[in-house]
Amino acid sequence: MTTTSFTGDDLERVLSGYEQQLATLRAALVETESSASCLMLLNETLMGETERLAGPAARQAKELWGMLDSVGRCLVEARDYVNANGAKGRHHTKVATLLAGADGDGPTIGELLDEAGRRHDYLRSWATRISEIWLEMLPRIDAARSTLGRLDRDVSELGVSEPLLAKVRKSVADLEQRLVGDPLSVLDADGEQLDADVGEAARQVGALRVGHDRLEHDMGDSVALLASLRVLRGRAAAVVHEVGLKIVDESPTMMVPSIQILDGRGALGEQLDEIVGLDQELEWSQRRFLLDNWLATANKLKVQLERALSVNSESLKRRDELRGRLTACRAKMSAVGKAEDMELMMLADKARAELYTAPSDLGEATKAVEALIEKLRK
16 A cells, blocks of 8 residues: 655645546546547447557546545545545545555555546547547538439439449448448548549440430431541542542542442441431430441541541642742742743743643652742842
């Protein structure tokens, strides 16, 4: 048994200090135990990370009220003795003995109060952490459920299914179960992943909604696209024909697809007619799928035709460029007073003959124009 000697002046201060410390601890413990997170730690069977991290604090805390009650009895007995006998002289030893320990042996009252405070703080720290996790995650789960409800209504209205919604619903249910049974296993990354999954589900359903709402509009655009492809293919084919007639030794660098790719049996034109005609026979999502595939093929053909038109027009563009340079040279001849210069006139006439008489020999025309430019520089 450990005893402590007190002077008369110290005794009242020490006894009052212990009584205040006990009252503060009791009030703090009542407040802590009023939280849902603390009740879970003290009353539920803990699992997983919560058991590993907070289990020791919960088990130690279950002895707290017994410790405080034992300390309280000792302090009441000491207070009663002081009130009855005073705190002077021969009574010091008796009071010191009463404050030495709850049962007269072992830790002092001060040590018991310090240990009770440590256990309370240990419990409160984990209860606070769990409360923080709930405060962070439960609104996220509520928001996710609300969003999923709206998305469910959307896909029901659209008459389609979205597998990602089922996956996200399962994630929400699993996370909610962990928050109840093992909250300390829930990390910030779990909330971020939930937000990302819900966002992706909303994006996909939103894309379905846009696809549904734009279907008829896109049908009209597809008809216009088909018409533009016919025009574009015609222009590309015309360029190939023109180059063959007007440019010497030039052959198309890129072949132009046959008109059959647009209007042959089973070609793009017939495919689009079938898709448009299936208005009453297929669900919108099936028509959307068929139309998107058709658009992918049509747009790929458009790029091919535009490139063929551009590449195969290069020789005609070179001819037109040389014509422009020749016109500029003639203007300069007049400006410098050499419009009647025989050598210059012969070069200009040769270039003109090559450039304005089909088929044009661009090699010879280029030599003539460059020779004319060189003579004008001298």
